[in-house]
Amino acid sequence: MQCTLGEMKIMNPFTPPYRRYLLRGAVVLLGIVLVAGVFSYPYIKKLDTTIREKFDGKRWALPATVYARPLELFAGLDLSADMFESELQLGGYRRDQQLSAAGGYTRQGGQFSVVTRGFDYPSGFEPSVHLDITFTTGTISSLTEARSGKTVSLVRLDPARIGSFHLKENKDRLLLDSRDIPALLSSTLLTIEDQHFYSHHGFSPSGILRAFIANIRAGKTVQGGSTLTQQLVKNFFLNNDRTLSRKINEAVMAILLELHYSKDEILTAYANEIFLGQDGARAIHGFALASEFFFRRSLADLSPAQIATLVGMIKGPSLYDPRRRPEICLERRNVVLNIMHTRGIIDQQILDEALAAPLITSGPAIRGFNRFPAFLDLVRRQLRKEYHEEDLTSNGLRILTTLDPQVQLQVERQLARTLTGLETSHHIENLEGAVIISSRENGEILAIAGGKSPLEGGFNRALDAKRPLGSLIKPAVFLAALQHGYALETEVADIAVDWRDPQGNTWRPQNYDRKEHGLVPFYQALALSYNLATISIGREVGLENVLSTASLLGLPGDFPPFPSFLLGTAEVSPLDVAQMYQTLASGGFYVPQRAINSVLSPDGITLKRYGLTIQQRFSPELIFLINHCLQRVIREGTGKTLRRYLPEELAVAGKTGTTDDLRDSWFAGFTGDKLGIVWLGRDDNTPAGVTGSAGAMSVWGEIFKNLNPQRLDLVEPVGIVWQSRWDGDRIPLLGTISDAPHQSTVPAAVPPRVTVPRAKPQRPGFFQTLREWLN
Amino acid sequence: MIAKYIHTTLLALCVTLLAAGCGRRTVVYTPAEPKQSPPDISRRLPPTQPVKPKDPAVQHSPAPTIRQPGPAHALIKDAERAMQGGDFQRAEILVERALRVEPGNGWYWHTLGKVQYKKGATAQAQQFFLKSSSLAGNDRELLQRNQSFMQTMQK
Numbered sequence: 039m040q041c042t043l044g045e046m047k048i049m050n051p052f053t054p055p056y057r058r059y060l061l062r063g064a065v066v067l068l069g070i071v072l073v074a075g076v077f078s079y080p081y082i083k084k085l086d087t088t089i090r091e092k093f094d095g096k097r098w099a100l101p102a103t104v105y106a107r108p109l110e111l112f113a114g115l116d117l118s119a120d121m122f123e124s125e126l127q128l129g130g131y132r133r134d135q136q137l138s139a140a141g142g143y144t145r146q147g148g149q150f151s152v153v154t155r156g157f158d159y160p161s162g163f164e165p166s167v168h169l170d171i172t173f174t175t176g177t178i179s180s181l182t183e184a185r186s187g188k189t190v191s192l193v194r195l196d197p198a199r200i201g202s203f204h205l206k207e208n209k210d211r212l213l214l215d216s217r218d219i220p221a222l223l224s225s226t227l228l229t230i231e232d233q234h235f236y237s238h239h240g241f242s243p244s245g246i247l248r249a250f251i252a253n254i255r256a257g258k259t260v261q262g263g264s265t266l267t268q269q270l271v272k273n274f275f276l277n278n279d280r281t282l283s284r285k286i287n288e289a290v291m292a293i294l295l296e297l298h299y300s301k302d303e304i305l306t307a308y309a310n311e312i313f314l315g316q317d318g319a320r321a322i323h324g325f326a327l328a329s330e331f332f333f334r335r336s337l338a339d340l341s342p343a344q345i346a347t348l349v350g351m352i353k354g355p356s357l358y359d360p361r362r363r364p365e366i367c368l369e370r371r372n373v374v375l376n377i378m379h380t381r382g383i384i385d386q387q388i389l390d391e392a393l394a395a396p397l398i399t400s401g402p403a404i405r406g407f408n409r410f411p412a413f414l415d416l417v418r419r420q421l422r423k424e425y426h427e428e429d430l431t432s433n434g435l436r437i438l439t440t441l442d443p444q445v446q447l448q449v450e451r452q453l454a455r456t457l458t459g460l461e462t463s464h465h466i467e468n469l470e471g472a473v474i475i476s477s478r479e480n481g482e483i484l485a486i487a488g489g490k491s492p493l494e495g496g497f498n499r500a501l502d503a504k505r506p507l508g509s510l511i512k513p514a515v516f517l518a519a520l521q522h523g524y525a526l527e528t529e530v531a532d533i534a535v536d537w538r539d540p541q542g543n544t545w546r547p548q549n550y551d552r553k554e555h556g557l558v559p560f561y562q563a564l565a566l567s568y569n570l571a572t573i574s575i576g577r578e579v580g581l582e583n584v585l586s587t588a589s590l591l592g593l594p595g596d597f598p599p600f601p602s603f604l605l606g607t608a609e610v611s612p613l614d615v616a617q618m619y620q621t622l623a624s625g626g627f628y629v630p631q632r633a634i635n636s637v638l639s640p641d642g643i644t645l646k647r648y649g650l651t652i653q654q655r656f657s658p659e660l661i662f663l664i665n666h667c668l669q670r671v672i673r674e675g676t677g678k679t680l681r682r683y684l685p686e687e688l689a690v691a692g693k694t695g696t697t698d699d700l701r702d703s704w705f706a707g708f709t710g711d712k713l714g715i716v717w718l719g720r721d722d723n724t725p726a727g728v729t730g731s732a733g734a735m736s737v738w739g740e741i742f743k744n745l746n747p748q749r750l751d752l753v754e755p756v757g758i759v760w761q762s763r764w765d766g767d768r769i770p771l772l773g774t775i776s777d778a779p780h781q782s783t784v785p786a787a788v789p790p791r792v793t794v795p796r797a798k799p800q801r802p803g804f805f806q807t808l809r810e811w812l813n
Numbered sequence: 814m815i816a817k818y819i820h821t822t823l824l825a826l827c828v829t830l831l832a833a834g835c836g837r838r839t840v841v842y843t844p845a846e847p848k849q850s851p852p853d854i855s856r857r858l859p860p861t862q863p864v865k866p867k868d869p870a871v872q873h874s875p876a877p878t879i880r881q882p883g884p885a886h887a888l889i890k891d892a893e894r895a896m897q898g899g900d901f902q903r904a905e906i907l908v909e910r911a912l913r914v915e916p917g918n919g920w921y922w923h924t925l926g927k928v929q930y931k932k933g934a935t936a937q938a939q940q941f942f943l944k945s946s947s948l949a950g951n952d953r954e955l956l957q958r959n960q961s962f963m964q965t966m967q968k
Contacts, residue, residue, distance in 0.1 A: 110913065110914055112884035112885075112914065113884070160902075161906045161907060162903075191884050191886070192884045192887060192914065477913070477916065478916065479916035479917065480912060480916060482913075627940070627943075644902075647906070649905055649909065650905075650909050650912070650925070651937060652941070654940055654944070658947045710917070711916065753917075753947065753950050
């Protein structure tokens with residue numbers, strides 16, 4: 039059809055001949071697209087599946103975070119200023135003169151000002167509080183609320199994070215919810231990396247074009263054309279190859295990601311996944327972890343300058359590493375800050391302050407997250423009884439434990455030092471050790487050392503090394519005797535006997551000094567750890583009764599009734615021994631040892647609580663008697679040399695243990711507040727060459743010397759009387775029960791005591807007589 | 814001659830001594846040596862003075878449980894309130910925290926016993942009352958309160 043506009047003839051493109059060509063062109067194009075679509079469908083589908091699996095899997099892979107016990111503060115607490123500062127630093131607190139945010143502190147000598155961080159406890163959320171604390175000669179002398187000046191009777195620091203259980207990849211995450219991302223961080227991120235994030239669909243051709251033009255103008259690469267979504271894909275799946283096929287894959291996957299997930303989810307995933315640095319073999323992914331790692335603060339506490347630093351590092355974490363290339367990093371930070379100001383995200387004042395701020399204000403970064411592998415090992419084992427591995431590594435559980443970092447650090451330090459010293463002084467090689475420290479009354483495990491190199495992990499001797507406990511069994515034998523009528527003053531025969539078992543084998547044990555001591559008082563036989571006297575007692579009382587007492591004390595295991603059990607041939611771990619001595623330390627109450635306090639959901643809801651349970655297994659009177667004997671071990675027996683480390687006034691109760699050929703060196707001891715078990719030996723079971731007192735006890739002494747130990751005041755039950763001996767010594771005995779209420783479900787052993795046949799008085803032999811004549 | 818006499822005498826002496834020493838299994842019993850004993854304080858100090866023995870293993874009278882409010886006192890009050898409101902889990906948590914700060918305080922163990930009792934966990938309540946009594950020393954009031962709860966539970 040022709041139309042006329044004046045005299046001109048205008049050709050209408052939609053006239054039939056043109057229409058036919060156009061139509062043909064459109065059909066051909068459609069055909070090409072359809073064919074391309076059909077062929078590429080499987081490929082796209084594959085990418086889609088990959089995206090969904092990876093993204094969904096990652097999104098929910100929140101590791102469990104493990105916390106130490108919170109430090110309780112009150113006036114009168116025995117704690118030095120230095121120990122307090124080390125506690126703060128372990129908890130990621132940083133020195134901050136302005137105290138601008140939670141997690142900061144100032145120190146002037148013994149004077150601290152601290153702003154604690156809020157924390158979700160099982161008993162409820164405890165908000166941040168600003169405290170003034172004064173330390174005087176190793177004690178807190180004053181504790182007040184900083185603003186009001188009011189005295190605070192009891193307050194706790196939020197617990198330090200000590201590790202996490204995460205998937206076996208060599209990465210670490212502190213994962214965030216979208217609510218956890220500070221507004222300033224998201225706006226800065228979008229401004230610098232992807233301004234049109236909310237309007238594109240994963241892939242932005244206009245963004246690429248803009249970048250292209252900007253780069254041409256500048257003569258070098260100044261702008262990336264990748265969207266945040268593309269960067270996320272790159273971080274998640276692909277390596278750094280910049281081939282065309284990679285770029286196409288990236289673009290397609292970005293689009294697919296946007297199809298399945300919301301902008302919010304993508305932004306959160308980005309904030310969690312973005313690679314921001316390397317710490318040895320460990321990759322630092324995500325802003326939350328980077329903020330802890332570089333600035334020792336949580337994300338919520340970052341300053342504008344610090345946010346700018348982290349966002350600036352995205353372009354090149356190695357290039358802009360603030361520790362290794364501080365000048366370049368600082369320059370980049372300031373560029374970002376200026377852009378933030380230009381785009382109106384921060385005002386002039388903030389810009390000026392931020393530009394003037396130093397790059398990093400705190401000390402060296404926290405190295406490594408799982409700082410206490412031996413303790414974490416126990417936590418994991420206890421949790422595995424109730425949780426599957428996937429629950430532990432992907433549901434973001436928060437685990438509050440009983441670890442006391444101060445005690446743990448002392449244990450590690452003293453064990454390593456003392457072992458090295460012993461190896462040198464005794465010319466031994468490959469000496470190893472294990473230590474367990476727990477609270478005396480409630481059985482909470484405060485520290486575990488699985489070996490001399492705590493950071494290595496590996497074989498956890500505290501939990502898994504089964505070794506004969508030697509003389510550490512003796513309190514069980516003597517306690518069984520007390521249950522069967524023995525008294526502390528009962529004379530027992532420390533003389534050699536042949537013990538023939540039903541198979542006809544003869545066992546002829548000896549004392550450590552190869553001597554026989556004749557009739558000795560019961561308490562002395564334990565204090566001096568006489569083997570022969572122990573065996574006399576064991577025979578008299580009966581092996582089955584001794585085994586039953588050991589089991590009642592909490593020594594786990596089914597031991598066959600061999601006479602050698604009396605001298606400690608039973609093989610047990612240090613943890614087993616700790617459980618046994620826990621019953622003695624707690625006054626006869628079986629208290630299951632615990633490493634976990636509670637398990638919370640990521641939102642702070644208590645999922646499980648490991649509460650305190652106890653069970654009285656021995657009468658207070660008998661336990662008082664046996665513990666008195668254990669104090670004598672230290673006062674006058676095989677543990678006498680402990681006074682080199684701790685004053686006698688502490689009245690420590692303990693037991694040394696040495697096995698055949700000095701293969702194992704043991705010590706178990708408790709003060710007013712703590713119980714400690716130490717084992718030394720060699721992994722190949724060859725003789726270690728140190729006795730219980732020279733080896734394990736010296737480690738114990740060195741550890742406890744640094745723990746402000748409390749004096750052991752055994753509360754004397756009503757049914758005890760004291761008897762003076764001929765030498766002025768006084769020993770406790772079961773007395774008549776007074777009219778005061780006698781509280782016990784377990785009957786105390788009742789005198790009369792069993793009569794031990796006196797050995798016939800022997801005339802001194804020839805050499806003794808000669809010696810006496812010649813003297 | 815004298816030399817011969819001395820020689821013979823010595824020989825006879827040796828033979829005699831040898832004969833006396835033979836054929837007997839010797840077990841030498843040496844009496845325990847006098848130990849460095851702690852002083853008997855109860856006779857030295859006048860009874861009105863508080864007995865603070867140098868060697869606590871020889872204390873004559875049991876130490877009383879602390880009654881004065883300690884640092885964890887506020888927690889116990891909170892726990893009592895929680896107990897009255899029926900929130901036993903919270904009460905337990907608070908008392909356990911108080912016990913971490915003052916583990917030897919018999920009154921705190923007593924409170925834990927009360928929580929268990931109110932919760933209906935009488936077996937565990939009894940154990941906490943027993944524990945409280947084991948730390949009570951000569952605090953008769955505490956002993957009586959524990960006794961009274963235990964008697965009630967037995968009925």
